[in-house]
Amino acid sequence: MAQVQTNEPARIFNMYKKMLLIRAFEEAAAENFHAGNVRGSVHQYIGEEAIAVGICENLRNDDLLTSYHRGHGHSIAKGADPRAMMLELFGRVGGTSGGKGGSMHIADFSVGMLGANGVIADGCTISVGAAQAIKLLKQDKIIVNFIGDGGINRGPFMEALNWAKVYELPVLFVCENNQIAATTTTKTVTAGDGIEARAKSYGIPAITIDGNDLLLVDSTAARVVDEIRAGSGPQLIQAMTYRLKGHYAHDEALYRNPSEVESALKNEPMPRTETWLKDQGVSIEEIDKAKDQAKELIANYVSDAHEAPWPDVSDAFTDVQDVGSPAEGAN
Amino acid sequence: MTKMTYAEAARLALKEEMERDSTVWALGEDLGFEGGMGGQYKDLQAEFGADRIVDTPISEATIMGAAIGAALAGTRPIAELRFSDFAMCAVDELVNQAAKARYMFGGQARVPMIARMPIGIRGGIAAQHSQSPEAWYTHVPGLVVVTPATPADNRGLLKAAIRCDDPVVYMEHKGLWGAEGEVEENDSDPIPLGIARKVLTGSDLTIVTWSAMVNVVKKAALSLADEGISVEVIDLRTLWPWDKDSVFNSVKKTGRLMIVHEAVKVGGFGGEISSEVSEHLFNILKAPVKRMGGARIPIPFSIPLEAEYMISEEQIINKSKSFFS
Numbered sequence: 084m085a086q087v088q089t090n091e092p093a094r095i096f097n098m099y100k101k102m103l104l105i106r107a108f109e110e111a112a113a114e115n116f117h118a119g120n121v122r123g124s125v126h127q128y129i130g131e132e133a134i135a136v137g138i139c140e141n142l143r144n145d146d147l148l149t150s151y152h153r154g155h156g157h158s159i160a161k162g163a164d165p166r167a168m169m170l171e172l173f174g175r176v177g178g179t180s181g182g183k184g185g186s187m188h189i190a191d192f193s194v195g196m197l198g199a200n201g202v203i204a205d206g207c208t209i210s211v212g213a214a215q216a217i218k219l220l221k222q223d224k225i226i227v228n229f230i231g232d233g234g235i236n237r238g239p240f241m242e243a244l245n246w247a248k249v250y251e252l253p254v255l256f257v258c259e260n261n262q263i264a265a266t267t268t269t270k271t272v273t274a275g276d277g278i279e280a281r282a283k284s285y286g287i288p289a290i291t292i293d294g295n296d297l298l299l300v301d302s303t304a305a306r307v308v309d310e311i312r313a314g315s316g317p318q319l320i321q322a323m324t325y326r327l328k329g330h331y332a333h334d335e336a337l338y339r340n341p342s343e344v345e346s347a348l349k350n351e352p353m354p355r356t357e358t359w360l361k362d363q364g365v366s367i368e369e370i371d372k373a374k375d376q377a378k379e380l381i382a383n384y385v386s387d388a389h390e391a392p393w394p395d396v397s398d399a400f401t402d403v404q405d406v407g408s409p410a411e412g413a414n
Numbered sequence: 415m416t417k418m419t420y421a422e423a424a425r426l427a428l429k430e431e432m433e434r435d436s437t438v439w440a441l442g443e444d445l446g447f448e449g450g451m452g453g454q455y456k457d458l459q460a461e462f463g464a465d466r467i468v469d470t471p472i473s474e475a476t477i478m479g480a481a482i483g484a485a486l487a488g489t490r491p492i493a494e495l496r497f498s499d500f501a502m503c504a505v506d507e508l509v510n511q512a513a514k515a516r517y518m519f520g521g522q523a524r525v526p527m528i529a530r531m532p533i534g535i536r537g538g539i540a541a542q543h544s545q546s547p548e549a550w551y552t553h554v555p556g557l558v559v560v561t562p563a564t565p566a567d568n569r570g571l572l573k574a575a576i577r578c579d580d581p582v583v584y585m586e587h588k589g590l591w592g593a594e595g596e597v598e599e600n601d602s603d604p605i606p607l608g609i610a611r612k613v614l615t616g617s618d619l620t621i622v623t624w625s626a627m628v629n630v631v632k633k634a635a636l637s638l639a640d641e642g643i644s645v646e647v648i649d650l651r652t653l654w655p656w657d658k659d660s661v662f663n664s665v666k667k668t669g670r671l672m673i674v675h676e677a678v679k680v681g682g683f684g685g686e687i688s689s690e691v692s693e694h695l696f697n698i699l700k701a702p703v704k705r706m707g708g709a710r711i712p713i714p715f716s717i718p719l720e721a722e723y724m725i726s727e728e729q730i731i732n733k734s735k736s737f738f739s
Contacts, residue, residue, distance in 0.1 A: 147487065180520030190519040197486050198519055202510050208479020209511065215480060216487035219439060219465060226487075239507075242473040246480065249471065402521040403555050404580040406607045407655030 088141060088305035090298060092363040096373075098140055098297060099356045102132040103377035105156045106353060108165055109328075111381045112155065112172055112186070116332040120389070121172045125186050128156035130295075130327030133352035134259050135160035137300025138227060138320075141308045147195040147213050147226040149206035152187050153259075154199030157229050163191035169384040175391035182394045183402070195224075204234040207243035207256070214252035214317075225253040225311045233264025235278050244285045247317035255304075255311055256282070256319040259294060261326035266338045282319035294322025295352040298359065327351060416599045421452035421591040423565035427572040428455070428492070430602055432462055435490065438576055439466040442477055442494025442530075451496055451532070452591030478504035478529060482512045482581075485527040490576060498531040498585060499542050512581040513556030526579045528572075533561070534626055534676055535724065536588040541712035544588075546625070546677035551583045552654040552686070558582040558607055559653040563628035565595035567651055570605030577604060587626040610657035612664075616646035619737055620664040622687055623674040624650040627725065631674050634730035643734060653683055658690065665691055669700035670737050674730060679707025701737050706730065 109127040116125045128135070131153075139160035142148070150157040159165050163179060171178030172186050179189050190198035197213065200206045210228035217224050234240050235258065247254045258278045262269055275281065282289035292303050300322060307318050325347040329336040336344075357370055400409050418426070432438045439462075440455065446469045449456030459467035470477055474495060481493035495501035501508070508529050515523040533546040551559045560575055560582055562568040568586060575582040613628060614635050623631045628649045635645035646664050650656055665671050671691055673684035684705040691703055708723050 149483075178520070180518060180522070183520050184518040188518040190522055192519070192522040197483075198515065198523070200511075202506060205479060205507065205511055208476040208507060209483035209486065211476065212480030212483025212485075212491070213487035214483070215441075215468075216484040216489040216491075219484075219489055220437070220487075239475045239479060242471075242476040243479070245471060246473060246476050250468075402517050404516070404558065406558055406578060406580065409555065 088301060092360060092365060095298065095356070096360055096365055098136050098301070099360060100373050100377065101136045101160060102297070102353060102356065103374055104165060104380065105132045105135065105159050107377040107381040108155055108159060108169070111169070111385050113328070113332040115172070115385060121186070122174065123185050123187075125172070125332040126153040126330065127328045127332060128153050130347070130351050131259055131261060131324045132156055133297040133300050133356065134257065134294045134322045134324060135229070137297050138257055138304045140301060141304040142227065143224070145195055146224050147197055148229070149197050149210045149213070149226065150199040150229045151203065151206055151231055151234065152199060152201055153231065154189055155186070158189045158191060158196050158199065161191070161196045162194035163189065163196050165381065166384040166387060167191075169381070169388045170391050173388035173391065174393070175388055176394050177391050181398060183398070204230060204237035204239045206230065207234070208239045210254055211243045211246045211252055214247065214254045215250060217253055223312060225255060225308060227255045227257055229257050229259060231264070232258060232260040232262060232269045232278065235281060236273060241281070244282060244287060248285045248287050251316035253311050254317040255307060256317065258319065258321045259324055260321055261324050263326055263330070263339070265330045266334070278321045279319070287317050287319055288315070289319040289321065291321040291323065294324035295350055295355060297352060297356045325350070415596040417594050418565055418597050419591065420565045420568050420586070420593045420595070421454045423569040423597050424454040424572050424586065425456055425458065426597075427569040428576075429458060429461070431573055431576045432458070432466065437489040438492070439468065439489060440492040440494055441468040441470050441480060443470055443472055443496060445469055445494060450494065452586070452588070454586075454591070455494070474500055474503035475507055478507035479511065481527045481529070482507060482515070482525055485525045486515065486523055490526045492528040492530055492576065495529065495531040497543050498533045498547055499545050501529065501531040508557075508581070508583070509554050513554050516580065517556060524579050525581045528575050528582050528584045530584045530586070532588045533585045534587040534589050535713060535720065538715060538720070540715040544713040546675070546708075548585050548653055549677060549681060549683040552683055556580065557654065559585070560607065560651065561585045561587070561625040561653055562651065563587070563590070563625055563649050565593065566597045567605060567611065569597055570603065571607070571651060573602070574604035574607050578607060582607075585625070589626050593629075605651070608652045608655040608657060610660040611649045611651055612660070613647035613649050614645060616644035616668065618644045618668055619670040619672065619734055620646045620648060620661070620668045621672050621674055621734070622648045622650055622661055624653065625676065627674050627676050630725065630727050631730055634727045634734065637727070637731055638734055643738065645734065656687065661687065661691065662695060665695055666698055669698055671699070672704040672706065672734065672737070674706045674725060676725065677707055678710050679705055680710045682707045704733060704737070706733055
């Protein structure tokens with residue numbers, strides 16, 4: 084990560100492989116949700132992969148990241164171990180949270196991934212505080228806060244924008260605008276001129292880009308991350324995209340217009356990146372091989388997850404708190 | 415020993431901890447010029463700079479949320495919410511994020527922060543500035559809940575809270591800011607969390623209390639002693655974890671227990687103490703446990719109405735006597 088940004092085909096192909104890994108992970112997660120192996124809910128990132136990969140490719144390992152409920156892609160892109168993530172979805176020992184968090188609470192602090200989040204926009208306030216700590220500790224890290232378009236109508240988002248600008252914090256807000264908040268078309272419940280305008284109204288530089296264009300996300304992130312690290316203060320990128328699946332795995336998304344989905348499928352990031360790679364001379368065989376490898380890797384992780392042990396029930400009582408920790412079997 | 419106020423003692427504790435550890439800092443409204451509502455941050459911004467005593471916008475959710483993020487990222491922030499009533503704007507951050515990050519991330523995270531939110535009646539600030547919701551937070555796994563009653567405790571417990579690696583809900587009492595007490599200036603050790611303080615030793619009745627009611631109960635107990643009733647008064651100091659051993663040992667000696675708190679009696683923490691004692695010491699109890707707490711009404715403004723909510727020394731004396739009649 085954090086190499087100099089170039090459009091070198093080998094570099095872009097490498098990013099494409101990460102997108103494939105996310106895609107394969109999400110497909111396997113949903114498949115195992117429907118098979119009853121993964122409980123709770125699974126919010127797939129399918130169709131939005133170019134954003135996480137394009138942004139995170141421009142971060143350092145020690146840069147920080149906060150995510151939201153649709154967080155698998157961000158975690159993988161930031162460098163979290165997808166095997167540990169799959170074990171977490173299965174609730175097993177070896178999962179990123181030892182089976183205590185599940186899909187919505189994936190975190191990997193070793194790569195600066197401070198957690199997905201089950202509460203919309205709560206990552207915004209956490210991020211500005213982490214940025215304040217970065218300044219206080221005189222570090223040159225930055226933090227990226229991913230948020231969906233639905234989150235921009237929550238107070239914490241607007242409070243955090245104001246806060247980030249007041250203290251000129253090293254925060255990059257990335258709003259992934261997939262245009263639908265759960266089952267509601269976001270623009271039907273959002274006043275004003277949108278996300279970019281909201282950020283600008285606080286004096287925060289903001290830009291809207293095609294989030295399905297990997298190269299554009301990458302080059303934009305390279306510039307903005309550099310600027311923030313150099314002390315520009317907070318910035319916002321609105322990355323336009325489309326959620327190809329339902330809000331969660333058991334949502335068939337029947338509230339959508341089929342023609343809208345049809346055009347979105349033509350615009351999705353995987354074939355677009357593939358076409359670019361082919362134009363640059365990457366062979367179909369190499370691309371197909373990369374696809375197979377991603378699927379095989381994830382299939383192996385699913386097998387591992389099936390075989391991994393369940394946590395010991397005593398784990399339910401650990402990591403609650405030091406002082407006043409609950410006694411095991413309190414009843 | 416030096417005489418100082420409850421607010422001065424807290425200020426001293428924070429100053430000492432900020433000198434000791436450069437990662438300790440505070441954020442909240444009006445900490446600089448005003449120095450906090452009780453003067454508990456007075457002049458600290460001049461001493462430590464505006465980056466460590468941070469004046470914030472009126473954004474409670476972000477005061478709390480930022481403290482969480484800053485704790486996750488390696489510092490020890492104190493989120494000042496001014497009134498526990500206002501902290502309710504940030505209960506989501508405290509309950510859904512601070513209290514759970516360590517657990518739901520499988521122990522990867524620590525959230526060493528303080529959610530500082532004064533409780534209680536100061537006189538005439540009515541329904542939205544006077545509440546005592548300490549029991550709410552005892553119900554939330556992951557949180558420590560502290561309610562200091564004296565200047566010495568406000569110094570020692572605040573230091574312990576700052577050094578605690580888990581989130582602490584630190585609830586000073588607004589009515590106590592100016593209360594004076596003896597503080598040992600040279601003893602800068604923290605007071606361990608979860609350990610009660612025996613205010614008075616007695617043999618006939620145990621009264622468990624905390625925060626501002628400690629002083630009222632103490633006066634009542636001294637009057638009762640004159641009438642031949644020997645009351646043991648325990649200041650719980652920390653509500654979660656509460657010092658069950660001290661309370662149980664006292665009840666084993668006296669056989670009688672009353673709990674007194676300013677918070678609304680219904681659903682108050684007195685109910686938890688009463689239940690635990692009744693479940694475990696039923697055979698020892700000479701009488702049913704009694705509880706005193708506020709009426710289940712919003713705290714009223716007018717002098718006689720507010721007084722009606724408050725628990726008086728006289729009421730405590732009468733209720734105590736009823737154990738023996």
